[in-house]
Amino acid sequence: MASTIKDVSAIAGVSMKTVSRVLNKERYVSEKTRLRVERAVAELNFRPSVAARILAGKRSYQIALIYDNHSPHYIHQIQTGVWARCIEEGVRLLAQPSDAASPFLAREIGGLIDQTQVDGVILSSPVTDAPGALEELEQRGIPYVRISPGTDYDRSSSVSMDDVQAADDMTSHLIALGHTRIGFVIGHPNHTASDQRLFGYRRALDKAGLTFEPKYVRPGAFDFSSGEAAGDVLLDLAQPPTAIFASNDDMAAGVLTVAHRRGMAVPRDLSVVGFDDTALASQLWPPLTTVRQPTRDLAYAAAGLLFDAADEIVHRRLPHELVLRASTSAPKRA
Amino acid sequence: MASTIKDVSAIAGVSMKTVSRVLNKERYVSEKTRLRVERAVAELNFRPSVAARILAGKRSYQIALIYDNHSPHYIHQIQTGVWARCIEEGVRLLAQPSDAASPFLAREIGGLIDQTQVDGVILSSPVTDAPGALEELEQRGIPYVRISPGTDYDRSSSVSMDDVQAADDMTSHLIALGHTRIGFVIGHPNHTASDQRLFGYRRALDKAGLTFEPKYVRPGAFDFSSGEAAGDVLLDLAQPPTAIFASNDDMAAGVLTVAHRRGMAVPRDLSVVGFDDTALASQLWPPLTTVRQPTRDLAYAAAGLLFDAADEIVHRRLPHELVLRASTSAPKRA
DNA sequence: TATCAATATGACAGCGCTATCATACGACCA
DNA sequence: TGGTCGTATGATAGCGCTGTCATATTGATA
Numbered sequence: 007m008a009s010t011i012k013d014v015s016a017i018a019g020v021s022m023k024t025v026s027r028v029l030n031k032e033r034y035v036s037e038k039t040r041l042r043v044e045r046a047v048a049e050l051n052f053r054p055s056v057a058a059r060i061l062a063g064k065r066s067y068q069i070a071l072i073y074d075n076h077s078p079h080y081i082h083q084i085q086t087g088v089w090a091r092c093i094e095e096g097v098r099l100l101a102q103p104s105d106a107a108s109p110f111l112a113r114e115i116g117g118l119i120d121q122t123q124v125d126g127v128i129l130s131s132p133v134t135d136a137p138g139a140l141e142e143l144e145q146r147g148i149p150y151v152r153i154s155p156g157t158d159y160d161r162s163s164s165v166s167m168d169d170v171q172a173a174d175d176m177t178s179h180l181i182a183l184g185h186t187r188i189g190f191v192i193g194h195p196n197h198t199a200s201d202q203r204l205f206g207y208r209r210a211l212d213k214a215g216l217t218f219e220p221k222y223v224r225p226g227a228f229d230f231s232s233g234e235a236a237g238d239v240l241l242d243l244a245q246p247p248t249a250i251f252a253s254n255d256d257m258a259a260g261v262l263t264v265a266h267r268r269g270m271a272v273p274r275d276l277s278v279v280g281f282d283d284t285a286l287a288s289q290l291w292p293p294l295t296t297v298r299q300p301t302r303d304l305a306y307a308a309a310g311l312l313f314d315a316a317d318e319i320v321h322r323r324l325p326h327e328l329v330l331r332a333s334t335s336a337p338k339r340a
Numbered sequence: 341m342a343s344t345i346k347d348v349s350a351i352a353g354v355s356m357k358t359v360s361r362v363l364n365k366e367r368y369v370s371e372k373t374r375l376r377v378e379r380a381v382a383e384l385n386f387r388p389s390v391a392a393r394i395l396a397g398k399r400s401y402q403i404a405l406i407y408d409n410h411s412p413h414y415i416h417q418i419q420t421g422v423w424a425r426c427i428e429e430g431v432r433l434l435a436q437p438s439d440a441a442s443p444f445l446a447r448e449i450g451g452l453i454d455q456t457q458v459d460g461v462i463l464s465s466p467v468t469d470a471p472g473a474l475e476e477l478e479q480r481g482i483p484y485v486r487i488s489p490g491t492d493y494d495r496s497s498s499v500s501m502d503d504v505q506a507a508d509d510m511t512s513h514l515i516a517l518g519h520t521r522i523g524f525v526i527g528h529p530n531h532t533a534s535d536q537r538l539f540g541y542r543r544a545l546d547k548a549g550l551t552f553e554p555k556y557v558r559p560g561a562f563d564f565s566s567g568e569a570a571g572d573v574l575l576d577l578a579q580p581p582t583a584i585f586a587s588n589d590d591m592a593a594g595v596l597t598v599a600h601r602r603g604m605a606v607p608r609d610l611s612v613v614g615f616d617d618t619a620l621a622s623q624l625w626p627p628l629t630t631v632r633q634p635t636r637d638l639a640y641a642a643a644g645l646l647f648d649a650a651d652e653i654v655h656r657r658l659p660h661e662l663v664l665r666a667s668t669s670a671p672k673r674a
Numbered sequence: 675t676a677t678c679a680a681t682a683t684g685a686c687a688g689c690g691c692t693a694t695c696a697t698a699c700g701a702c703c704a
Numbered sequence: 705t706g707g708t709c710g711t712a713t714g715a716t717a718g719c720g721c722t723g724t725c726a727t728a729t730t731g732a733t734a
Contacts, residue, residue, distance in 0.1 A: 008454040010720055021684045026722060034682050051447075053454035057394035058720035061689045065722095066391070078619070082412035089437060098456070101435050103423060113385075120342040120387035122432070230623050259623040266625040285412065289564050289593040291600040291625060344690055355714045360692060368712050392690035395719045399692095 009050040018046040029054055056098065066123040068098045069312060072115065072139075073130040074106040077228065077256060079284035080301060084130050084153065087305025095313050100124065104133060106196060112138030119146055126150060126312045130305070132196045134164075149315050151308045156198020163315075165307045165322045169199045172297045172326040173206025173251075174213075176279055179295075179328060180249045181214045184336045185277065187222065189240040189247035191257050194228040203253045203281065222247055226257050233260020241268060241276075248337035249277035255287045256280075258294055262333070273335040283329050292332035300324045343384040352380040363388055390432065400457040402432045403646060406449065406473075407464040408440040411562065411590060413618035414635060418464050418487065421639025429647050434458065438467060440530060446472030453480055460484060460646045464639070466530045468498075483649050485642045490532020497649075499641045499656045503533045506631045506660040507540025507585075508547075510613055513629075513662060514583045515548045518670045519611065521556065523574040523581035525591050528562040537587045537615065556581055560591050567594020575602060575610075582671035583611035589621045590614075592628055596667070607669040617663050626666035634658045 011029075015022045020039055027035050028043040035043075046052075060066040071088050075081050085101055092099045102118060104111060111133070118124070119142075127143060127150040134155035140162070143150045152164040180188050190207050193200030204223070211218050221243060224236035233252050237260055240247055252258035258280030265276050272278055272292055280287055283298035307322050345363075349356045354373055361369050362377040369377075380386075394400040405422050409415050419435055426433045436452060438445060445467070452458070453476075461477060461484040468489035474496070477484045486498040514522050524541050527534030538557070545552050555577060558570035567586055571594055574581055586592035592614030599610050606612055606626055614621055617632035641656050 012720080022721080023684060023686095023723090024682085027683085030722085034680090036682065039682085051450070053451045055395070055457065055720055056455045057391040057400070057457060058689090059722075060391035061389070061395055061691085062720075062722040063689085078412045078416035081416060085435075086437075098434070100432070101419075103420070116385070117387045121390045123389065123391060230619070256623070263623070263625050263627075285564070286620065286623065289590070289597070289620065290623070291597050293597075346690080356691080357693090357714060357716095358712085361713085364692085368710090370712065373712085389690055392719090393692075395721085396690075396692040397719085 008055075009052045011052075011054065013050055014043065014046045014052050017049065018043045060123050066125050067096065068100055068122055068124045069126045069128065069309070070100045070102050070118055070122070070124045071128045071130065072102045072104050072118075072133050074104050074133050075130065077254070077282075077284070079286065080282070083301040084305040087302040087307075088128055088309045091306045091309030091313070095309075097125070097313075106133045106136050109138075111136050112142040115139050116142050116146070119143075119148060124148070126315070128153065128305075128308050128312060129155075131155065131199065132194075135198060149312060151311045153304050153308045154199060156201075159321070160319065163311045163320045163322075165304045165311065165324060167299055167304065167324050167326045169202035170206040170209065172281070172299075173203040173253075174210040175206075175326075175328055176251060176281070176297055177207045177210035178214070179330075180251065180277065180279065180334065181210065181216065183249075183277070183334060185247075185249040186216055186337075187219075187245060187247040187249075188216075189236075189250035190223045191226040191233060191236040191240075191250065191252040191261065192223065193226060193253035193257075195225075197228070200228075200253060207251060226253060228254050228256060230256050230260045230263075233257030234264050235260075237261035237264035241265070241270075247276075249279070249334070251279050251281075253281050255282045255284045255294060255296055258296070258333075259286060259290055262290055262294075273333050275338060277334040277337070279334060287329070288331070290333075295331045295334040296329050298327040298329050300326065342389075343386045345386075345388065347384055348377065348380045348386050351383065352377045394457050400459050401430065402434055402456055402458045403460045403462065403643070404434045404436050404452055404456070404458045405462045405464065406436045406438050406452075406467050408438050408467050409464065411588070411616075411618070413620065414616070417635035418639040421636040421641075422462055422643045425640050425643035425647070429643075431459075431647075440467045440470050443472075445470050446476040449473055450476050450480070453477075453482060458482070460649070462487065462639075462642050462646060463489075465489065465533065466528075469532055483646060485645045487638050487642045488533060490535070493655070494653065497645045497654045497656075499638045499645065499658065501633055501638065501658050501660045503536035504540040504543065506615070506633075507537040507587075508544040509540075509660075509662055510585060510615070510631055511541045511544030512548070513664075514585065514611065514613065514668065515544065515550065517583075517611070517668060519581075519583040520550055520671075521553075521579060521581040521583075522550075523570075523584035524557045525560040525567060525570040525574075525584065525586040525595065526557065527560060527587035527591075529559070531562070534562075534587060541585060560587060562588050562590060564590050564594045564597075567591030568598050569594075571595035571598035575599070575604075581610075583613070583668070585613050585615075587615050589616045589618045589628060589630055592630070592667075593620060593624055596624055596628075607667050609672060611668040611671070613668060621663070622665070624667075629665045629668040630663050632661040632663050634660065 129152045131154040134152040135157045154166045226232040280296040283296045287294040287296045463486045465488040468486040469491045488500045560566040614630040617630045621628040621630045
């Protein structure tokens with residue numbers, strides 16, 4: 007069946023340990039023997055057993071990605087990014103869905119570590135902010151990196167974008183177009199990014215000397231139907247907004263649907279913008295002006311931080327970008 | 341740190357082997373000792389090391405899911421379904437992206453098995469039809485189940501839906517509405533489902549006594565932009581179709597965008613339908629009439645077949661459903 | 675030439691489990 | 705009463721690697 011390190015060592019005419027040295031790129035192996043071993047490995051198409059490595063060694067060559075997010079696009083990009091970096095490193099990725107609000111989260115993470123002996127963990131938002139989870143990881147001394155954490159910023163390395171600035175940029179863009187009544191749909195209350203985007207919206211209004219009107223701000227949950235609900239309320243106002251900024255693309259799609267349903271033309275009668283730049287944004291009609299969140303790159307960078315794991319804590323901030331499409335224009339003259 | 345089976349056996353006052361028996365639900369353990377062991381396990385919060393189990397035993401308590409698909413929604417549903425079933429079984433899932441067209445696919449799968457000793461493999465379309473992959477699995481005697489295979493139907497257990505019938509149903513629905521010029525956008529050539537959906541479309545035309553017009557059929561690739569391209573060609577025809585059936589929702593979104601861009605009202609000027617019923621379908625304007633493909637359930641069932649693995653080959657076929665939304669109506673009177 | 679560090683290799687234990695085989699204890703039948 | 709079976713438990717080996725320590729072998733230096 008599958009060959010073992012013993013088979014390789016027999017063919018190469020060296021000890022098992024020397025084969026192990028070659029596999030792990032340890033020092034103190036002569037060029038000559040290294041080549042002999044590598045030839046034997048290739049000949050047998052030998053792959054070391056992960057299980058045996060874990061059991062015998064300190065490293066497991068596995069990391070876990072823990073996520074709780076209901077946007078398939080977001081998860082997909084996170085997975086893809088982390089996975090790409092793992093491939094480069096020759097490390098296996100265990101993708102672990104979970105429930106950030108579950109009281110058993112810490113226990114589940116502990117179980118995962120005991121069972122798999124992963125070398126490190128990547129937490130994506132909002133699991134990043136589950137206090138039990140962080141404690142569990144620290145108690146076990148497992149290195150971890152967080153993607154877009156909202157709290158305990160100094161507790162671990164992390165990667166993130168500047169949600170406040172991005173929301174500020176987007177709001178300022180709408181103001182620059184001439185909008186003064188700008189609706190806002192907040193994200194899911196579990197995600198810290200929600201607060202930050204709201205804050206950026208307010209900051210931009212302040213800077214422009216516009217007064218913040220609570221009636222123009224509606225709660226949401228990052229999903230399509232909460233966008234619809236918020237859109238309906240906003241457009242029912244006596245003085246409806248001329249632009250609506252939804253905290254993510256899914257909710258923006260909901261707003262767009264409401265506008266269509268009411269026979270409003272976008273962007274002529276209403277400008278709509280989102281956040282994330284998921285595939286959805288460019289597949290809607292009209293294509294959505296949005297903020298490009300570098301999700302894949304954030305995930306890639308997070309894995310990088312984990313592997314480079316110097317002991318110091320590092321925060322990497324990746325740039326966002328305004329993506330201007332066809333869902334925005336100057337407001338209609340009243 | 342993490343406790344071992346030895347710690348448990350000490351506390352419970354039994355041998356390691358007896359603890360092992362309890363963990364594996366083997367026969368021949370008295371009720372009394374079983375309870376004692378279970379109490380000790382709970383007390384220590386003990387989780388057996390997967391690595392040690394793999395190394396010592398025959399089973400690895402891991403299965404792999406191999407996919408190559410660029411629709412995040414589809415992957416997400418597949419992953420979710422398989423994962424749900426794995427949880428029930430207490431089995432770990434390794435999700436493995438891959439490239440179905442790669443000449444190294446078989447070798448990669450072989451490597452995965454050697455490294456991880458997975459107990460079984462789930463292949464999702466189109467990896468299901470990569471001949472090298474199947475050979476590799478059979479040669480190693482690893483049980484595998486395929487989700488929506490297109491070829492070698494008798495070679496393994498599988499789960500699938502009836503793509504031909506579904507496309508037939510959808511086409512018949514359009515015909516029943518009064519459409520006679522029905523455009524069709526084919527799926528990605530790598531996926532067998534593409535052929536089957538095309539076949540179903542033709543069968544429905546035949547049954548209704550409509551002649552098949554090659555000019556109404558355009559190639560596609562299951563992505564948004566190929567839908568746009570096909571839509572443009574179809575709507576440029578001297579006698580354009582009054583309805584367009586795209587082989588998946590992403591492409592239907594592309595067609596919808598083309599229609600909007602031309603100032604056509606959907607469904608008044610053009611009916612558009614898709615296939616899959618991804619989240620996208622209900623987030624578009626107008627909401628898309630489509631075929632609900634039971635992706636999550638297919639994945640769940642596939643994992644079930646793998647675990648039940650009687651030696652016989654089983655094919656499970658899950659029902660589809662026409663989801664009628666607002667993107668279809670009778671054609672405009674000429 | 676003797677000494678030492680740097681380099682190169684191997685012998686062997688043991689990681690935490692499961693498989694195999696041995697053993698012990700009733701219960702039951704002839 | 706002894707033999708046999710089904711049930712319940714333990715002792716021990718070993719899965720395929722890596723870590724530790726011991727042991728060459730080299731080249732440079734005193």
